[in-house]
Amino acid sequence: MFKKEFSPGAKSKVKSSAQRAIRAKVIETYPLIEPYIDEVLPKKEQLDLVKIPDRVSLYCNGGTPLFWQHMDDPIVPHLQLVHKYPWCFTRVRIDRGGIRFVLSGATLMVPGLTSPGGRLPGGEESEEWANGGKEIEAGDVVVVDAEGKENACLVGVLKMGTKEMKEKKKGPAIENGHYVGDGLWKLDLS
């Protein structure tokens, strides 16, 4: 979605009522974040809303980007936030071969997740990708880690449930995600 670099549009303050709504929405979408919500979205802090092209709005706290949202799609964390609190989100992992495609902005394809280097929920219990054995549904937001890397490389909305992925083993998994090094990542908010 942010393949091209762009410059931020108008910046405006978020009303405190809207801020509460965002907070509730974030907790609803990412239940795991709840214990950290005061760190991520401090109650007293004034949030800013930055308009960026393609009808995307980016919420930030001072100079740090937090979440972005495309129209009324689910609210998605910025990768800088993901890197700080990786355990707050549902995660999957791709194999090493797929990383370079992801970082050049390609659609994430299912084989990258189902191959030996990839991880989907329901695998070994001890790994953080297990998600308690629960499958992830299409339309949910996932953070995508990469094999052999510590930090996540992509975050986006699943096009296909993980159960279906395991059966089909092909097709697109995430389109239009936010990856490290894309326009949103490079966005200068100062």
Place this chain on the structure above:
Amino acid sequence: MADTENTPAPATDLKPARKVVYCGVCTLPPEYCEYGGTVKKCQDWLEDHNPTLYAQLYSADAAAQNLSTLSVDAQKRAEKDAQKKAAKASAQEARESEKRATSKIIIKRVERNKRKYVTEISGLEAFGLELKKVAKEFGKKFATGSSVTKTAAGGEEITVQGDVSDDVFDWLTEKYEEIPEENIELVEDKKKKSAA
């Protein structure tokens, strides 16, 4: 950097936020530098700024591990891809620096009304400055009106009220050292009143 990768997160006790180091060259987390196209520079940067992580990422072990997981075919393709990317990045850099070397900033003093002048500054965008911000800066610095205006040629320039051409020249050379002085040109433009 905390190794939180392998510890499953119990939701009850709070873990402090992870501190992630970002590469100063390509802004990615250093482990992804190899995909950025400026690998060599990133590597040098990391060696200077974070030797421990550097040792971790660019050791012989890590390289061997990287290679072993991919098939030979995929490796070749990845390598080719990386080369292409690097070439692209360096080509772009060369283009940019050339553009920088050739483009000129023109500071023009326009007579508006005997003894009153406006200063028009064009060509700043070639040096990666944001016109709107710089215009605001000028306004603040010289305590005059300053705005971004469209030129007839289709581009944009900054118009500052008053004759501040010398001050603008000094300010630019001082604040943006990357702009070579010989690339800034002062021009005087006297508008002749048409004899009516």
